[in-house]
Amino acid sequence: MREELKHLLEKWKDLRQLTLDLLSELPEENLSFSVGKNMGTIGKQYRHIGDVQICYNEAIKTGKVDFGKYRRDYSVETSKMKLLEFLEEVNMEMLKLIEEKEDVKIDWFGEKLNLEEHLNSLIEHEILHHGELVVYIRVLDLKFPESWGMWGL
Template identity: 70%
Template sequence: MDEDLKQLLEHWNEMRELTLDLLDELPEKYLSYSVGKNMGIIGKQYRHIGDVQICYVDAIKKSKIDFSKYKRDYSIENSKEKLKEFLIEINKEMLNLIEENSEVEIDWFGDTLNLKQHIQALIEHEILHQGELVVYIRTLGLKFPKSWRLWGL
């Protein structure tokens, strides 16, 4: 694995840790909170983050991205423990797969992305949802974990 990919994966792991830190700090009763119509509950945000990572993992396996067939296990949306286990499990699977297959190229709807570009897109997706989670947490008037000082919060 080249140094650029190692650094990118370090950045990825830092972003995922922020996501998990926020989940750890969140009182479980707020997993069912939504900021408004068509926004989904906080638990859905977390479940979706993991579901999309499943698509990224499958793309590494199959050399093609496909967002149409991911898990959608709605039963985990109201459990911090299940959400955290899900996110940790899929992340371990992805990191192990990357160790074995760091040279993969992925068909992204007709464009070809190397693994670094693919992981960068996943990082951007994670950050997008962190931004959405900021709205939820601010609306609830909750405090952010210390790790979120990275974002000035």
Template identity: 30%
Template sequence: MEKLMERLNTAFDLTDDLVKNLSVQDLKLTLGDLPSNTIGEQIWCIVGARESYLQAVIHNEWVGFSCSLNDLTTHSSVMYSLKSSSKACIEQVDSKDLNDTQIDYLFTLLEHEIQHHGQLIRYIYGNKLSFPKSWNNRYAV
């Protein structure tokens, strides 16, 4: 369990590092002519997954997807949602013993976050943006 929490913290920190270096204009970028949503909408999905899987852990069952991040037009709103969703996950999970179902939800959350990292790498390359040092170290981008 300790290793899982370490990996979740690392994934959350990497996401924060990437987004804090993006501008509000960057959050509106897509992958050009390819079918894609915006970088901000990728972040919306990350926040929603964090919040939704946290609810699944709390209730010991899937209760549906929801996301509190409603404002993708201000950088501070996006960063606040990232920070508060990661903090809520870590605090809730650190405070209790979890069963196998709850641990599976956390592994799925970790997989989801990392899948978005892969997608965000394409967005950063596709829009000729730069990666923070933490991403260079972790993913050799």
């Protein structure tokens, strides 16, 4: 495996662990909380994170990105266990695909990206949602997991 890809995968695994740690510590009744209009619930935020990863996985399989490939199983939004299982499932699929298709080129709306560029975009998406989730947790006045301490939270 290329060094840059190894580095990105380590970064990805660390970021995804932060996502899972926050969800694991979140009281389940807070999954239905929203900070305001057009923000969705916390459960929806997590479901969306997984749905988008499905699109990234499909792009690795097909060589073409299509953000219309969502699963949109809304039933997972209200269950912490279902969300954790969903995120683990789509992540394991992606890690397997990366091992199998390291040299894939992915058509991103006419631009060809290598796997590192594709993965970096997913990393940026996860970070964006971390920022949104920080707002939810702060408004709820909940404690952040220890793993989030590096951010001073």
